[in-house]
Amino acid sequence: LFSDRFRYVRQHFDALEQEHILPTVQDEYLYNLCRPERLLELVFGFVIYEDGTKKIARYQQYFAITKTLQRIRKPEHGKRPGGVIWHTQGSGKSLTMVLLAQAIALEKNIRNPKIILVTDRIDLDDQITRTFRKCGRPVENASTGQQLITLLESKSDAVITTIINKFDAAVRRLSQPLTSPDIFVLVDEGHRSQHGMFNIDMQKTLPNACYIAMTGTPLFKKDKSTATKFGGIIDSYTVDQAVKDKAVVPLLYEGRYAIQKVNEAPIDNYFTMISEPLTDYQKADLKRKFSRADQLNIAEQKIYAIAWDISRHYRDNWQGTPFKAQLVCQSKDAALRYKQFLDEIGLVSSELLISPPDDREGEESAFAKSSDRVKQFWDKMMNEHGTPKKYQDNLINRFKHSAQPEIMIVVDKLLTGFDEPKNTVLYLTRSLKGHTLLQAIARVNRVCPGKDFGYIVDYYGVLGELDEALELYSSLAEFDQADLMGTLADINEEIKKLPQKHSEVWDIFKTIKNRRDAEAYSQLLRDLAVRTHFYERLAQFAKTLKLAMSSLTFHQEVDAKTIDQYKDDLSFFLKLRSNVIQRYSDAVDYSQYEGQIQKLIDTHIQTDEVKVITDLVNIFDKDKFQAEVEKTEGASAKADKIASRTAKHISEKMDEDPAFYRKFSEMLKDTIREYEEHRISETQYLSRVRELMDAVLSHTDEAIPPALHGRDNAKAIYGLTVEGLAEKIQDTDTRTGIALQAALVIDDLIQAAVLDQGKPVVDWQYKSNVTGKLQIDIGDYLIDEVRDKYNLSLTFEEMDALAEKFIEVAKVRYR
Template identity: 75%
Template sequence: MNTPSFKEDHISQIPALQMLQNLGYTYLTPDEADRFRGGKTSNTILEDLLRKKLKEINSDKKISSTRSTYISDANIENGIRVLKELPMNEGYIAACETAYNLITLGKAFEQNIDGDKKSITLQYIDWKTIENNDFHVTEEFSTMRSTSKDHYRPDLVLFINGIPICIIECKRPDIKEPLKQAISQHLRNQQEDGIRSLYAYSQITLSLATQQASYATNATPEKFWAHWEEKFLTQSEEVNYKAELEEIKNTPLSTSQKEKLFSDRFKYVRNYFDALETEKIQPTEQDVYLYGLCRPKRLLDLIFNFIMFDNGEKKIARYQQFFAIKKTMQRIVQIEGGKRRGGVIWHTQGSGKSLTMVMLAQAIAMEPSIRNPKIVLVTDRTDLDNQITDTLRKCGKFVENASTGQRLVELLESKSDSIVTTIINKFVAAIKKITKPLESHDIFVLVDEGHRTQHGTFNVEMQKTLPNACFIAMTGTPLFKKDKSTAKQFGGIIDTYTVDQAVKDKAVVPLLYEGRLARQVVNESPLDTFFSMVSEPLTEYQKADFKKKFSRADQLNSAEQKIYAIAWNISLHFRDNWQGKTPFKGQLVCDKKVNAIRYKEFLDEIGIVTSEVLISSIDEREGEESAYEKSSEKENRFWKKMMDEHGTAKKYEKNLINRFKNQRDPEIIIVVDKLLTGFDESKNTVLYLTRNLQGHKLLQAIARVNRINEDKEFGYIIDYYGVIENLDDALEMYSTFKDFDADDLEGTLVNVIDEIKKLPQKHSELWDIF
């Protein structure tokens, strides 16, 4: 049998079309697709198909318990017009959000019924009955660009009821970096001069190259394209899944399907693909993605329940989020002994726990077997409120932020369903105010892990007040052994996603550890060793001058000479690695507020990097400050200056975080306790540790720099204290857990020395290419 030349048509595109047809899609030739859009390549919706389906799925609209009506022809046309008129002038993502809301929520139109004007919602897709929708696929869907008469032609486009829902680029596997090329094509197509008129409707974008694949949604940078894999509860479930996929892969198309598929440009390879039907073929990676993401039931589920808009970005769930929510829902719909079983979702930091929480709240709110759910989301992220509110619009649920403990009590005690956001302090206060236990098993408490060790998510007081409530904790670090037996009473571990897995999936970047200085002990020996280490890049004259400036002995960990020396080293390190070459930033962790201010003063004096200090008010203790320790004059002056500049402590914190995230300066943000948990900024790349951290706090702190960003290969931990000893202790401590062995935290840190040792081999491999 002659094998055709390697073209994306043969090796990737045709098998994809075969698989999609076996999944229930009807193949349209390019000519057919053009006819359904009126022969206009500027039209991206197959209007004739859409018009027909809108009449069918909107033919029985209930207007009362006894009366039904249908959407008028005029409003069918209005519905098509509204869907076509996306607000591109407001920005691409705004247009995508408008399209998404129309597709998922429908559009209300006024209609005259028996002399009365009533508002009736037109639905574009029947989300409840999958079979009522039409699924089509076409190839080479030529679309006119926005700024010229030129055209781009995506390889495959999937339509639901004539609306382009999924766009796929197929590449042959033998070209250089096929996935990179496919993703680049998607991103090119979504530029302002591209074919946004098509992509604005798309909910999932796929890049396929036979044994490689990845997926994303609108305007997702290459670095954030995701890996998909199935997760199974049992071995038999996995066996059944693989058998079903293999059966679909080896089901031949019908004669009529083959006649249509191979009627035009694929005609000369039909014999090759006919011959393949006599062999048993194993599913490829692209088959796994098509089955996992595009089979009709899964596709509708992903679109409706697992896409959201977050601060001007459109996001789709990663596989670990999708399956964690599915596993959680499987257990909480069951009522045993008068209550629902909760538990802990342990997904390593940086893998999207906050989005998982919002999606889980939506899933609970929409579960038909839970009639009047009260959902309390306990978090310290106030910016989640808007995200939660917008996401849960689809459920028809009102979301309220409980600004006081008393208001939270009222909401919990009311008989109506509700979704409430609050912070941990107010939640704990509300629990104490409730005198009579609330015994409903439809109360769900979703708790962010950031404060688990402070207040105890699973404490006895909560059990007494909410005896039948379902508690679900989202954690980025494993439970301490002392917490674990208590957690089991609430269901134990629901799902895990380890550091190693997240790095493998490229959901986070690996962390490189470098110990710059061992922890110093105050003694009578001179500081020569210390200064020689931090002043290595200086000339002999500069070293002498440097040492002369700071020769006074003091308590070494608080001494100004040590702070200056570390500030100098940080300045050079940041300048040499990131300054001016990248948008990346750093975070400096100190032991006390007064030392944070000193670091800022010395960094300013050195004049190489810009920095700001973010600390608590002078009334609050941070880090290693004693409860009886009075604020220094330096702290008082600094705090007064910040309040004069920003007005309030809240504005001071908000303004500094905003500047760190969105402006060039500051390059380094200096903290004591703030921003060590829950702070999410992908440009944050290097963590300078100058204080002792332990346990959860240590693991949470180092994860501040593991978020993915374009051109960011690693996060860096530069240790000036000797914290690694404590990290070793933490890893050993966690490995004693029954459900967590040493492998669970494998890959948490990689020593930079280990990476340097790999360089000779990498150098050799590079020369082998030439």
């Protein structure tokens, strides 16, 4: 590890090892992860490739699998004990199943294991089958009861996937049960008593099998005692743990049930509320569209009002960002109405994904007939896509990979097993309870760059205002409160943090006496540590304000003057941030949330002063950079911009000529220090940094001999040699003469070793036969022509270190 690239830090760790320092928690974690037996175990059994992407088990997956293996190794009364693995949704449950199946297959104490993966729905069965195939694991899908029997009786070692109702057919066809204790049944979402691990047909077919239930939601209270008979909980990984680990994003809940009630009063009340920020022309256009609601019945008016609110909410907060939404409706007919009204309003794009007309969905009656409108829509989809599967696959593919649709409208489809990290907002317009509710809201908890939360916007009143413990709501009453910890948070709890986030930004500038002195803010942010605090606190303030601006309650409870103050301050601070990033050339990556901040600016801050941050202009582009500098007001600000951009250039080029760039880096630091200590004026500061920038760009100074002009690699070797001989030779002329000769000869040696017809040999930097020979040749030259010839007190270690520096420079320059 320390022999090549990190050799310079070896001394630090050697010294640290001699000290008596207590191990930290991080030290303990690293030791337990990297000790040889654990590392080999992880490499052997807990690494898989999914679609070419190498993945290693997370800690909860590792411990769930090792606990399961410990449990199943020794059969009890002819049967291996099983149990329940409860890992919250979004934490990699499908990959846990793949890893567990792999671990069982590799277990030495289990001969010829037969592994069956059981789900309760065809779409989940397909999803798990795809996951296994993506990971390169052999898998057979049993689509009929007879095929299931054939696969169970075969000697194939492929994993079998099937759905629960195939066991009913298997029981009728089997002459006698399969009694092997080496059959392992992994049941997805197996906590549901009507199927899963409690299914009678499955136990009749496989009486001695080991049953392991995999669930992403907690067990019902009433099922816990029954589950104990099957081995109880093997391992749990709760929502609360997953959020703390950042394996999923936290979910924020906002009740907007009041939107439905608005139609009980004149519909103009709602129009007034939503049109407040618009111009007169926009209000007139909106009024024309909104008058459509007068022609609708009460039920349709509610759908229309909610469709308006969804359109505005999504447009104002998410449109133009990568993030998408799902709208959950109570029936196919209602879903079709939402689609129609969203299209009429015209603010967002949407698609509707439903089951065939005769399949019951949502709150539809089993005896109700589908409307002609639903049948016509279905026929249109079949004409367009061909089959129900292609219809679903095409819409999902568009949602995942195209800008449109922005909103996917569903009834029951995609409420489980649908994983798309960009899916961020779930609009609920129907009742959901228990496991279905928990599975549905987890559709928006996947981690995605720039996504801080998933949002549940409830128009039905599933949880009202979320002011009670979750178990007290009828929709979640069947769970224990401890199991629901961290599932949802009220959006208002996050919004309450806004005043504090606002104050924390202003607190950075509390020493500024005149708040109108713009230059004072930039000067105070001269220190990188202070700027870093400013960037971080501003980001938190901006994100919290964006969250607040999306909430109906915030606008109802906070006065307009306070909201305007927040917006004005954000505008001021964003402009300041843009200026100081340019002034001090900060290489800060804001890509994860810059789009969201820009969305906030576009929607709520009407100003041209806040600029989108773009890449910094390189000082090599003289005309562009000069134009940028000229636009900067004040000699000090101009000098800061030149100094910081020059320092950035030096940092980027340091490895190409360490001695040269170190020298100018120190000169630049000295100049900045003199200005900060008021020893030079703004004009002198600007003049000096311009001179330093020009010297750095030309890559020369008076100390470099003319013989080296045009040979940049030799220049770098010359500088390093002068540094290396500084304490060995006092006479400057002698030192520079030796260094000049050494630079020319050693550069010739390097070129002879690494160039082929004037071009670098491919990957020579990684070939020890090339670099090793170079080390020897350069070392021999230093011994014979420098140390011995001039009788210098150079040690072998010093000459080796010099040779290594020369080769490191060559690796950068000749590539």
